Amino acid sequence: MIHIKTHEEIELTAAACDLMSRTLGEVAKWVEPGVTTKRLDTIAREFILDNGGKPACLGYHGFPGTLCIEINDMVVHGFPSNRTLREGDIVGIDSVVELNGWNGDSCFTFAVGEIDDKEKGLLQATYESLYKGIAAAKAGRRVGDISNAVQTYVEKRGYTVVREMCGHGIGKEMHEDPEVPNYGRRGIGPVLKPGMIICIEPMINLGSKNVKIDPNGWECRTRDGKPSAHYEHTVVITGEEPRQLTTFKYVEEVLKAKGAFFPQLRNHADSKVEG
Numbered sequence: 001m002i003h004i005k006t007h008e009e010i011e012l013t014a015a016a017c018d019l020m021s022r023t024l025g026e027v028a029k030w031v032e033p034g035v036t037t038k039r040l041d042t043i044a045r046e047f048i049l050d051n052g053g054k055p056a057c058l059g060y061h062g063f064p065g066t067l068c069i070e071i072n073d074m075v076v077h078g079f080p081s082n083r084t085l086r087e088g089d090i091v092g093i094d095s096v097v098e099l100n101g102w103n104g105d106s107c108f109t110f111a112v113g114e115i116d117d118k119e120k121g122l123l124q125a126t127y128e129s130l131y132k133g134i135a136a137a138k139a140g141r142r143v144g145d146i147s148n149a150v151q152t153y154v155e156k157r158g159y160t161v162v163r164e165m166c167g168h169g170i171g172k173e174m175h176e177d178p179e180v181p182n183y184g185r186r187g188i189g190p191v192l193k194p195g196m197i198i199c200i201e202p203m204i205n206l207g208s209k210n211v212k213i214d215p216n217g218w219e220c221r222t223r224d225g226k227p228s229a230h231y232e233h234t235v236v237i238t239g240e241e242p243r244q245l246t247t248f249k250y251v252e253e254v255l256k257a258k259g260a261f262f263p264q265l266r267n268h269a270d271s272k273v274e275g
């Protein structure tokens, strides 16, 4: 069942999303060669708690961290560990914050130090595909229009779409209806209506689309060992343009100050969807 949110519920979710976005901004300061992923997890957990939120992933069906950490070939749901980040890695940081009973979900894939052009291209295309998906999230259109916008964009550039995991609705629960696949035909799936809050989260591979899940039941990697990228925003459907509830502006401020690589939208027409 798809929950249509009231104006008040949307603003509560927006507040959770703002804390989620600021958490990614905090983590961004510490993404450097040599840091352990456990350390990043602790920083995020403390930041969320200090700001009155709850790390929603921690303990969710037994998940052992505040952050899902996705290094190189890890697609989703990587565990924080003693692994240190190394120059040339790409690392997705995905998390959900609960604030006053409402959830915000976002993911950003970072470059650790200098990365190769192949990885830069993958990050750029995945990032752009997220905004293509958001631009398609208009009232009266269907979930398949979002899916198709993402898939068409990345496949044209030679990348592949992970099938096993999807975006989703969000609200009081981290995962609500509808599912939002990153592939599929236009014009299929549920109709998008004002007040629906959804997470759009392309998971895009450099090589083949196939993935495997670790015996621990969580950690998901590409089968061919090639890198995968992941960006995610929480978005509300409105009568007009879709409204992004999460933002990368905090992350981008930090990365700009560091002089680190991060993907950017190329044309102004797209950037108007970034809140």
Ligand code: MF3
Residues within 6 Å of the ligand: 056, 057, 058, 060, 063, 068, 077, 094, 095, 096, 105, 106, 107, 168, 232
């Ligand atoms: N954005 C991720 C998702 O929608 C967050 C997962 S949290 C976890 O699946 F607890 F399930 F790992």
Ligand code: CO
Residues within 6 Å of the ligand: 105, 167, 168, 199, 201, 232
């Ligand atoms: Co999500």
